[in-house]
Amino acid sequence: MTPPSPDSSPPPERPRSALAVLGTYLGPLKWQVVTLAALLLTGTALNLLLPQLLRRFVDSAKLGAGADVSLLVGLAGLYIALAVGVQLMTAGATYVGARVGWTATNRLRADLMAHLLSLDMREHKERTPGEMIERIDGDVTALSNFFSQFAVRVFGAALLLTGALVMFFREDWRVGLGVTLFTLVTLGAMNRVRKLGVEPTRLEREASARLFGFVEERLSGLDDIRSLGAGEHHLRRFLQTQRSFFTRSVTSWRRRSVVWQLSMLLFAIGYVGVLTAAVGLYAAGAISLGTAFLMYQYMTLVEEPIDQLTQQLQDLQKAGASLGRVSELLALKSAVLGGPAPLPPGPLALDFDHVTFSYAPEDPAAQPVLRGVSFHLPAGQTLGLLGRTGSGKTTLTRLIARLYDATQGEIRLGGVNVTHTPLHDLRRRVAVVTQDVQLFQASVRDNLSFFDPEVSDAAVEAALREVGLGPWLARLESGVRTPLPTGSLSAGEAQLLAFARVLLRDPSLIILDEPSSRLDPATEALLTAAMTRLLSGRTAIIIAHRLDTVARADRILVLGDGQILEHGARDALAHDPNSHYAALLRAGVLDEGEGVLA
Known part of the structure; x- marks a missing residue:
């Protein structure tokens, strides 16, 4: 059954x-x-x-x-x-x-x-x-x-x-x-x-x-x-x-x-x-x-x-x-329930409207992780999300995918409140690539399709070639049917496989959580090329620790202590000597410790 x-x-x-x-x-x-x-x-x-x-x-x-x-x-x-x-x-x-x-x-x-x-x-x-x-x-x-x-x-x-x-x-x-x-x-x-x-x-x-x-x-x-x-x-x-x-x-x-x-x-x-x-x-x-x-x-x-x-x-x-x-x-009942409103086709605009979130809303002593966050990301643009550890970057992206629901405020995709759209539709249109990619002891095609029998081998092969894994695929004895033991791939190959997963789903909004934080420069260059192809024609959010990762972003948003420190077009912020982003460029690094983002 x-x-x-x-x-x-x-x-x-x-x-x-x-x-x-x-x-x-x-x-x-x-x-x-x-x-x-x-x-x-x-x-x-x-x-x-x-x-x-x-x-x-x-x-x-x-x-x-x-x-x-x-x-x-x-x-x-x-x-x-x-x-x-x-x-x-x-x-x-x-x-x-x-x-x-x-x-x-x-x-x-x-x-x-x-x-x-x-x-x-x-x-x-x-x-x-x-x-x-x-x-x-x-x-x-x-x-x-x-x-x-x-x-x-x-x-x-x-x-x-x-x-x-x-x-x-x-x-x-x-x-x-x-x-x-x-x-x-x-x-x-x-x-x-x-x-x-x-x-x-x-x-x-x-x-x-x-x-x-x-x-x-x-x-x-x-x-x-x-x-x-x-x-x-x-x-x-x-x-x-x-x-x-x-x-x-x-x-x-x-x-x-x-x-x-x-x-x-x-x-x-x-x-x-x-x-x-x-x-x-x-x-x-x-x-x-x-x-x-x-x-x-x-x-x-x-x-x-x-x-x-x-x-x-x-x-x-x-x-x-x-x-x-x-x-x-x-x-047990899930507090995250969907609604009947479908999302519009194509890339999705993203709006945060006075969003506040706490992991323990029932505890009055608990401090909110996000406080009054509001911003607009136009459809088809890429947002570089910066901030110190604990500033709320990952939490913000979890709210978009509705792994949690906002305590206060409203989040809209394509003008539709995310709480009003069916969950299966939302999670089909929003894809998240985490820093730690989960691989299964299964074939390559099952790792990419998540065991969906309706996904063809040809589609899996095309996705692998699209992210630059064509030579790797050619070395596999049984092609996409080759078993893929967990731990057999490098961090860069695992990230590229995760990109191929996303391509198979063809989402409208992509969230990349620190995709290049553990990679060497050569592998990062390959990943950047794959990322460019992946994000083309889609709305995207990139959480980054390196400046190169957000160098092609259209907009920059800097979080600090759960609040927006600044938000705007990347070029404008880069040329504003008083902006946080310009300070980061002058420092040459994304310092998550003391200093620039403090």
Whole structure:
């Protein structure tokens, strides 16, 4: 199936409660559920018939020399045939149940992934990627294991248990009443004990999420950890995190194990009771020897489903905790929502109108990162964005792409408020190239197309040649289908690949975040040529640390402490001896430390 678009606007309504999640993902599989029910009913009926055959066989065999051998052979053959039928029904039910469970949870996993991608950056900053992985994979896998066996083991066990109790009543109402009371007491006791494991299981899943997050963060920062010789400290911290997970896992297991321990104790009592009743009735001549065997067999049919329920109750504890966490995640709502107004075609003019932004608007003590920013960038022109570290340059560009929304003020593209246009349209028309380019362990074409099958190989090749990577492409053994291991490219090649990605999308506004800050002069010259081709006919914003990077910009905007220090045409500012930009030109560098931009 095709998962919903993560940037669709407005986002699809998703279930919030645990029961709603179950209904949403199991409801569409009703015909498979009907097939599953038919298999379970048939298998249960055959299972209940087997002790009846056994009773008749025992009573017939008890006659000794007078027994009808052909009847015994027929009963034995029928017993074997029905037993095989029970196994076939069970196998079929297991297959259909697994198919139902995995189909439902695969849909849930896809929707959960799309939902996470649709959340705004504020939500992602509050959780580590490792925690997100645990939610999508760990929690949903726990649900998959539960769903795939729930119908077969729980529903089937309930059918078998009910049938066995009915059969007890048919044989002797007193024994049936006693076994029924025993079953009710056993199920009630186990249900009370089961609740003891819910909270420890939830804490275990949270500890697992923290462990995943810790590992992901350390692997991401492996270069810094090695270069600074901090491996021992991080290993010690890992052991502390692992110890917390282990402790909570053991505590959770102990609480869950009480269920089956109690079950074993109660069934020891139950078997003694049934065997005592059977022996007493047989001794009194009230039942035959075959009926005594039948009662024992039906008691095993009572134990088997309760044992299944006992095991599933432990899985239910895990699934319940996971389902609650998944429901909480699906209930999160993105504050960044789109509207119906389309953006006009062609290059887009950009307007900031008294824009103020804070990463913590709910905290009155938090200082805004941008304060009252207003400027106009005509369509098709390039803006060089300068300023000291922390002045708000990157934040300003994030607001354009709506990774965050302005706290106050308005941002317009082509005269349209960015909050009024569909998110998928906005992010298709606005492209951002960051300083750290993310590459995937996939083919060259998948790295450029972001796994879009509709992008042709020819289009990918054309984009690579357009940014000057034609010679590099010619050296690849399988062309654009060549696998591209992460870390195999230089910083300059990675930036050029990012430019090729943008060309494939053909956006109307491009944001380049410090594209040449880590490059040597020769590579920067190649990048500058590619940048010229990339920006032709498009509106662009370039965040730069080097003067050469903004030498071809039409306009310059200098930020300082979240406010505009100056803004104007580049040539005019260059010839104004009192401008910040002219001071930078005289200094020959973009000094982000003390001095020129202070």
